[in-house]
Ligand SMILES: Nc1ncnc2c1ncn2[C@@H]1O[C@H](COP(=O)(O)OP(=O)(O)O)[C@@H](O)[C@H]1O
């Protein structure tokens with residue numbers, strides 16, 4: 001059996017007296033949409049930050065396709081196929097929508113000396129913008145987008161690199177029901193095309209129909225995982241939500 | 245293409261200027277104006293495009309000045325025009341010296357970066373005073389005065405500064421048209437996010453810094469040869485840094501022409517006042533007042549503000565046309581279209 005896409009073992013991270021991650025271990029297998037749920041403050045975003053190199057772990061290991069990542073660096077991980085969105089969508093406000101995609105094409109250092117827009121990048125970006133129904137806004141500054149559109153743009157830009165694993169931090173929080181369906185449709189389409197996802201999500205209906213398996217965190221560690229139905233029935237999980 | 249043509253037109257115009265205005269004091273003002281335009285354009289690469297407000301650039305100006313002067317004295321690079329010929333090497337040397345500095349300083353951001361770089365400036369000044377074996381400390385370093393005809397003495401220096409300005413503009417233009425330019429803008433907007441989409445931020449920042457201080461150092465080299473005598477307090481002068489920053493902020497950060505515009509406004513005024521009323525410290529107050537004024541009235545600088553005005557007027561004109569054409573406000577029509585485009589299931 002081939003190694004899982006992502007495996008974390010015994011991750012720990014403290015902020016002062018708060019143990020945001022505490023012996024946290026989990027696995028994301030190929031071609032899954034793995035759900036990550038848990039009450040607010042249970043360490044989901046911190047896990048994303050540690051895995052993508054934005055925060056150092058105090059302890060623990062991260063393995064990407066079976067290989068240990070000793071010093072995670074966001075840019076290097078991105079070029080290796082691991083990327084993430086932010087809970088508050090982050091786009092380059094004064095770049096155009098198209099440029100937000102172009103800059104995310106994951107090219108190496110040497111490309112900095114090359115042209116601002118490569119023809120192949122542009123083709124890819126335009127195809128993605130069409131896929132995400134953002135083509136009409138290609139030349140507008142990203143700051144003019146609505147909150148939901150920014151979430152879409154942030155997601156679409158990551159796809160410029162043909163990632164193998166995308167971490168989505170609350171992709172549907174704060175957007176209208178239409179946009180929730182749009183987001184779900186795009187996740188499903190990309191999943192069908194072979195991309196794996198780890199999705200932090202509070203909308204339980206969405207988690208139940210989109211994710212398998214589902215991982216539950218509380219207090220910085222994983223307290224349950226399995227098929228969505230089993231997890232939902234797990235008394236530990238109910239406890240965590242009601243107690244937390 | 246249009247930009248390249250504009251750069252060519254401007255340099256042609258500036259190239260005939262010495263034949264129109266021949267008074268030495270006018271030429272002096274003109275050559276300092278070109279120097280500041282080149283310096284401001286160079287600063288803009290780091291302070292404007294990348295959003296790293298360096299306050300230490302005068303250290304590299306001084307480094308270029310001392311490199312040129314010491315090279316002249318120790319290796320006899322010859323008189324007349326030959327000291328200009330070594331300027332590219334001075335630029336490369338200063339750019340190379342800038343790399344380790346940037347490597348350390350650009351790990352910090354915003355205010356901390358400003359403090360680190362201004363500290364660098366004072367360290368450089370202290371070194372210039374105290375490495376007497378090399379710089380002769382407060383006594384200064386002399387370069388032989390070139391034997392250019394007194395009536396047109398300023399001309400070679402003027403053209404050297406013009407060449408540096410053209411170089412700065414062409415480099416800035418090339419950066420903007422390269423992926424490096426896009427990377428710098430992304431870094432300025434949100435550096436952490438940029439790392440998260442694979443932008444090699446370290447390399448981009450080092451590249452911009454090296455280009456920027458390389459040009460700055462070459463300007464220092466021309467300046468040293470022009471004055472033919474350099475003292476630490478003038479070679480590494482916080483006011484040079486302040487002037488660069490002020491001009492870029494006035495004209496428009498992160499635009500190609502803003503720094504040139506800012507320099508063409510501030511430098512002649514400052515030079516003229518210094519010429520008329522002596523090099524009093526009064527113009528310090530002038531700088532401070534102007535900087536405050538810019539921050540209050542034109543926080544983004546002249547060119548971006550004009551650009552915004554122009555665009556919003558165009559948009560109004562389009563709206564009007566659309567109104568007439570369809571009877572529906574294009575404003576709301578556009579919004580609905582955008583919502584549908586973004587959110588249709
Ligand atoms: N940068 C930080 N500084 C201090 N405390 C933090 C920081 N980031 C997260 N925390 C704390 O760590 C815990 C986990 O937070 P987080 O990972 O954001 O949880 P979740 O995403 O599951 O809601 C919370 O108690 C939060 O207050």
Ligand SMILES: [Mg+2]
Nearest residue numbers: 044045046087
């Ligand atoms: Mg969170």
